[in-house]
Amino acid sequence: xxxxxxxxxxxxxxxxxxxxxxxxxxxxxxxxxxxxxxxxxxxxxxxxxxxxxxxxxxxxxxxxxxxxxxxxxxxxxxxxxxxxxxxxxxxxxxxxxxxxxxxxxxxxxxxxxxxxxxxxxxxxxxxxxxxxxxxxxxxxxxxxxxxxxxxxxxxxxxxxxxxxxxxxxxxxxxxxxxxxxxxxxxxxxxxxxxxxxxxxxxxxxxxxxxxxxxxxxxxxxxxxxxxxxxxxxxxxxxxxxxxxxxxxxxxxxxxxxxxxxxxxxxxxxxxxxxxxxxxxxxxxxxxxxxxxxxxxxxxxxxxxxxxxxxxxxxxx
Amino acid sequence: xxxxxxxxxxxxxxxxxxxxxxxxxxxxxxxxxxxxxxxxxxxxxxxxxxxxxxxxxxxxxxxxxxxxxxxxxxxxxxxxxxxxxxxxxxxxxxxxxxxxxxxxxxxxxxxxxxxxxxxxxxxxxxxxxxxxxxxxxxxxxxxxxxxxxxxxxxxxxxxxxxxxxxxxxxxxxxxxxxxxxxxxxxxxxxxxxxxxxxxxxxxxxxxxxxxxxxxxxxxxxxxxxxxxxxxxxxxxxxxxxxxxxxxxxxxxxxxxxxxxxxxxxxxxxxxxxxxxxxxxxxxxxxxxxxxxxxxxxxxxxxxxxxxxxxxxxxxxxxxxxxxxxxxxxxxxxxxxxxxxxxxxxxxxxxxxxxxxxxxxxxxxxxxxxxxxxxxxxxxxxxxxxxx
Numbered sequence: 001x002x003x004x005x006x007x008x009x010x011x012x013x014x015x016x017x018x019x020x021x022x023x024x025x026x027x028x029x030x031x032x033x034x035x036x037x038x039x040x041x042x043x044x045x046x047x048x049x050x051x052x053x054x055x056x057x058x059x060x061x062x063x064x065x066x067x068x069x070x071x072x073x074x075x076x077x078x079x080x081x082x083x084x085x086x087x088x089x090x091x092x093x094x095x096x097x098x099x100x101x102x103x104x105x106x107x108x109x110x111x112x113x114x115x116x117x118x119x120x121x122x123x124x125x126x127x128x129x130x131x132x133x134x135x136x137x138x139x140x141x142x143x144x145x146x147x148x149x150x151x152x153x154x155x156x157x158x159x160x161x162x163x164x165x166x167x168x169x170x171x172x173x174x175x176x177x178x179x180x181x182x183x184x185x186x187x188x189x190x191x192x193x194x195x196x197x198x199x200x201x202x203x204x205x206x207x208x209x210x211x212x213x214x215x216x217x218x219x220x221x222x223x224x225x226x227x228x229x230x231x232x233x234x235x236x237x238x239x240x241x242x243x244x245x246x247x248x249x250x251x252x253x254x255x256x257x258x259x260x261x262x263x264x265x266x267x268x269x270x271x272x273x274x275x276x277x278x279x280x281x282x283x284x285x286x287x288x289x290x291x292x293x294x295x296x297x298x299x300x301x302x303x304x305x306x307x308x309x310x311x312x313x314x315x316x
Numbered sequence: 317x318x319x320x321x322x323x324x325x326x327x328x329x330x331x332x333x334x335x336x337x338x339x340x341x342x343x344x345x346x347x348x349x350x351x352x353x354x355x356x357x358x359x360x361x362x363x364x365x366x367x368x369x370x371x372x373x374x375x376x377x378x379x380x381x382x383x384x385x386x387x388x389x390x391x392x393x394x395x396x397x398x399x400x401x402x403x404x405x406x407x408x409x410x411x412x413x414x415x416x417x418x419x420x421x422x423x424x425x426x427x428x429x430x431x432x433x434x435x436x437x438x439x440x441x442x443x444x445x446x447x448x449x450x451x452x453x454x455x456x457x458x459x460x461x462x463x464x465x466x467x468x469x470x471x472x473x474x475x476x477x478x479x480x481x482x483x484x485x486x487x488x489x490x491x492x493x494x495x496x497x498x499x500x501x502x503x504x505x506x507x508x509x510x511x512x513x514x515x516x517x518x519x520x521x522x523x524x525x526x527x528x529x530x531x532x533x534x535x536x537x538x539x540x541x542x543x544x545x546x547x548x549x550x551x552x553x554x555x556x557x558x559x560x561x562x563x564x565x566x567x568x569x570x571x572x573x574x575x576x577x578x579x580x581x582x583x584x585x586x587x588x589x590x591x592x593x594x595x596x597x598x599x600x601x602x603x604x605x606x607x608x609x610x611x612x613x614x615x616x617x618x619x620x621x622x623x624x625x626x627x628x629x630x631x632x633x634x635x636x637x638x639x640x641x642x643x644x645x646x647x648x649x650x651x652x653x654x655x656x657x658x659x660x661x662x663x664x665x666x667x668x669x670x671x672x673x674x675x676x677x678x679x680x681x682x683x684x685x686x687x688x689x690x691x692x693x694x695x696x697x698x699x700x701x702x703x
Contacts, residue, residue: 015338017338017339022575046578051575051578093521167523193338237630238642241621244627251617251620251624257606257642257646257649290648290651293574293655294573294574
């Protein structure tokens with residue numbers, strides 16, 4: 001198996017709310033720390049990175065986030081415009097056709113077209129070369145939409161290359177499929193929280209991936225894993241003390257809050273055990289960090305943890 | 317005193333829950349519906365999330381398209397209110413639309429067997445959302461329910477379903493349709509030239525864009541699909557009107573995570589522009605702040621622990637180690653709890669006069685009716701966050 005840090009096209013997916021964007025940002029920083037240039041690509045109507053880095057919302061133009069990390073965010077509409085411009089090459093022609101009211105409305109309901117062009121843009125970035133002919137990016141990290149929509153997105157090249165014999169779109173779809181199915185260039189990471197519902201969805205997602213795609217699964221990433229506070233004897237002591245009469249409200253509250261955390265850790269461990277039982281994949285755990293805002297400091301801490309885990313998993 | 321949520325429920329016939337993925341939207345929808353039932357209303361909750369745990373929490377083995385009644389007697393309730401639940405199966409809902417509205421069997425089969433339909437029926441731009449709206453309308457029009465609580469699909473943009481009817485109308489309005497029919501007609505006649513020059517030109521350019529074969533297949537399909545709209549038109553408009561009706565209230569659900577909150581604010585802006593009625597903004601999983609200055613004082617905590625009956629036997633050293641950890645934990649906890657409180661305060665200022673309700677964080681998943689009832693009591697007890 002090729003090392004993670006040789007994989008050029010990295011797709012991150014998972015249920016809504018599991019921290020796909022934070023994990024993607026951390027992975028981007030982990031690459032950057034190795035002196036590699038990386039593009040973090042979001043496919044979202046609402047950019048999440050700009051605010052985290054204290055800059056304007058990231059849009060369809062590539063912008064630098066920090067040393068060696070760039071970002072871009074594209075929507076179906078933007079990607080379609082860029083794609084059409086690339087094919088048609090003439091702006092007036094584009095304006096005449098694509099800005100026509102009827103055509104515009106038609107294109108908005110064409111199934112799969114926005115997704116194909118968004119994926120096409122990611123594909124194009126993977127291929128992008130600088131003036132000296134070398135790849136512009138060492139890695140493109142695709143911060144993919146939540147599970148259902150993400151699966152649909154990945155399915156598009158397959159569907160179109162099967163359904164359509166010829167034409168630009170069919171050719172594009174076939175090249176994209178080649179990229180997706182190339183285990184040396186591409187992998188998909190499944191991101192989850194160590195909790196009941198996200199774990200169920202991850203198990204389901206993995207099954208769907210195996211059934212429908214020939215794509216290499218990289219890491220199973222459990223995000224936000226709480227570290228236990230106490231040792232087992234301390235935990236049982238705290239539980240006993242909490243049951244007895246406490247002289248002060250503060251102490252009672254301290255005990256309750258600590259036990260709340262330990263209970264949560266227990267539940268998370270149970271969820272992780274279930275993942276381990278049901279999926280034949282190594283699990284990478286990213287701890288929960290007590291940072292109030294999703295921003296650079298949080299992503300840096302996650303990146304260190306991610307890099308260490310990659311090194312550990314690839315050694316074993 | 318009447319709780320905010322009681323007032324929202326009392327004034328509404330339909331409550332729509334919107335929010336990003338993973339914020340507890342489905343659970344909140346169930347809790348709101350449960351409260352409505354306990355207030356004596358005959359209530360239906362329509363969920364899109366197949367999460368087994370929620371079904372279990374409601375005392376069901378599973379949820380499907382069938383409407384099932386939830387037994388509230390376990391909560392000691394014996395009033396006239398009823399709680400019913402159903403799950404929206406998007407694929408089946410769209411098939412039903414086709415079956416119900418296709419003008420004839422040939423068209424129906426042409427659509428159901430079309431490969432585009434097969435691949436895209438669950439994600440045909442807006443079709444999922446359209447089916448959710450259709451089902452909502454169907455139940456609302458049935459007159460069976462005093463209140464319907466709708467949990468919305470987890471789409472890329474959680475508000476897509478509000479625009480879906482409009483988008484479909486625009487895309488397949490008469491001008492667009494006529495153009496499509498001419499185009500696919502041209503395909504059938506292999507270049508028949510009754511088309512005006514403009515259309516021929518467009519077709520050629522689009523053909524270059526997508527490939528002619530793809531374009532023709534697709535327009536053929538869309539022309540078939542558009543026949544559904546003859547009967548469908550009035551219903552989608554009625555659905556859009558139902559969303560805008562003053563008896564429909566929207567709840568925006570979020571977590572205190574700043575990324576999610578920004579999205580909630582975006583939803584809120586979008587909803588205001590649609591002039592729908594905002595019920596409340598609900599922030600789930602809010603940590604209570606510690607706020608105890610004496611919690612920082614380790615010797616005082618050790619003394620307090622020593623004073624607990626039977627604790628002294630553990631020895632001061634052990635209790636001191638424990639005290640350090642307790643204080644450390646309180647400190648970490650407060651980093652987040654203070655953030656959560658700030659988020660709620662900021663939100664309240666931002667969305668006034670809509671109320672912001674903070675629901676406290678619980679340790680585990682909600683997996684039985686009793687825990688769902690705890691959340692319901694939290695929701696009742698939530699006083700609007702102050703600016």
